Amino acid sequence: MIFEVIERSLRQPNRVIPVEALLGNCDGSRMPDVIASQLTPAISQKLVEVCPTAAFRIEECDGWACLKLSYGECIGCGKCFEPGEGAVVAAKSFTLCGNPKDQLVRVWDLERRTEIAPLRPEPGVVREQIHRLLGKALNVRQLDAGSCNGCEAEIAALTNPYYDLERFGIHFVASPKHADMLLVTGPVTRNMAEAVRATYEAVPAPKLVVAVGACGCSGGIFAGSHAVVGAVDAVIPVDGYVPGCPPTPAMLVTGILKVLRRRIAK
Ligand code: SF4
Ligand code: SF4
Structure with missing residues (x-):
């Protein structure tokens, strides 16, 4: 009996997730991502108002208004998705895991609708x-x-x-x-x-x-x-x-x- 079970399990295809699909993947985490081209000051203000942990903030950066998102404070509640009106979506990949605390923050220039110091995917570790x-x-x-x-x-x-x-x-x-x-x-x-x-x-x-x-x-x-x-x-x-x-x-x-x-x- 036990040999039959072992034989059957050995015949099963390998279901382990490939390393490439694992690293940087955040499917199911409900972490928000921001589409910079869709961002407006009005949407940013709504994001600040709905976020229960103040993870979103509007601040002045070098004379410009910018939107900051501190992922260390984000609880993935998803409340920012609807008022984001397309500017906030569920992230598909997330490369900030393991960063020092000051590198958990992303910043968008509201005037130019661009991200300041955008995310850069990094290669895997073996x-x-x-x-x-x-x-x-x-x-x-x-x-x-x-x-x-x-x-x-x-x-x-x-x-x-x-x-x-x-x-x-x-x-x-x-x-x-x-x-x-x-x-x-x-x-x-x-x-x-x-x-x-x-x-x-x-x-x-x-x-x-x-x-x-x-x-x-x-x-x-x-x-x-x-x-x-x-x-x-x-x-x-x-x-x-x-x-x-x-x-x-x-x-x-x-x-x-x-x-x-x-x-x-x-
Ligand atoms: S998912 Fe929730 S906690 Fe995270 S930024 Fe959006 S509203 Fe704030
Ligand atoms: S509430 Fe805190 S401990 Fe619980 S899942 Fe969220 S981060 Fe983890």
């Missing part, structure tokens, strides 16, 4: 680069600092046969003492702040920290609550941020690999 950096696989410890568990559900999906995180040489470990990277979710609650600091101290150097989700990046929908200290970087140093509420597995992989690549480049 297993050899991880080995060159660490001399071994990358061991990741996931740490819940107060999340709703939405981010954990997406992180758990990374290990299934479809996303197959292990093909990159990345493994989840149970102890921070065995980890190279901390993947921290949630806003840091007051109850968890000390545990987050202690976990960070337990990870041997050189250590990497990735803040996951709108909560990890900015506090998300819990920002300002009396029960939270704030984003992950309010408590420990962070190397890269993966926005989204929650980020999809593809966004998580893209972010983890980008943080690694930046460390390699250093």
Whole structure:
């Protein structure tokens, strides 16, 4: 019986998602993208008014009015799509995952209807680069600092046969003492702040920290609550941020690999 099951599963076609389809993909995340040519000052004003987390802002940049979108604060609620009148659509690809915090913001010149410093897709990272950096696989410890568990559900999906995180040489470990990277979710609650600091101290150097989700990046929908200290970087140093509420597995992989690549480049 067991041999029949194994034989049948071996005959099934391989369903793992190709690397090219994985990196930079954000399908299903509800992250907004802005079509600069459709943007007007009136639409921009509506976006600022409907956004519940103030992720959209109108500011003056070098004498021009510009629209800013801070992805670290975006919870992917989709409320900006309808008032965007075609200028805001669901993003199909997202290359900011794993960026430092100041590089999670996109800016559009409202006068010229162009993006200032537009997104540039970056090439993928391969297993050899991880080995060159660490001399071994990358061991990741996931740490819940107060999340709703939405981010954990997406992180758990990374290990299934479809996303197959292990093909990159990345493994989840149970102890921070065995980890190279901390993947921290949630806003840091007051109850968890000390545990987050202690976990960070337990990870041997050189250590990497990735803040996951709108909560990890900015506090998300819990920002300002009396029960939270704030984003992950309010408590420990962070190397890269993966926005989204929650980020999809593809966004998580893209972010983890980008943080690694930046460390390699250093
Ligand atoms: S999807 Fe993001 S940017 Fe749009 S309204 Fe919601 S939080 Fe604001
Ligand atoms: S970012 Fe969204 S899914 Fe993740 S912990 Fe916060 S509320 Fe939950």
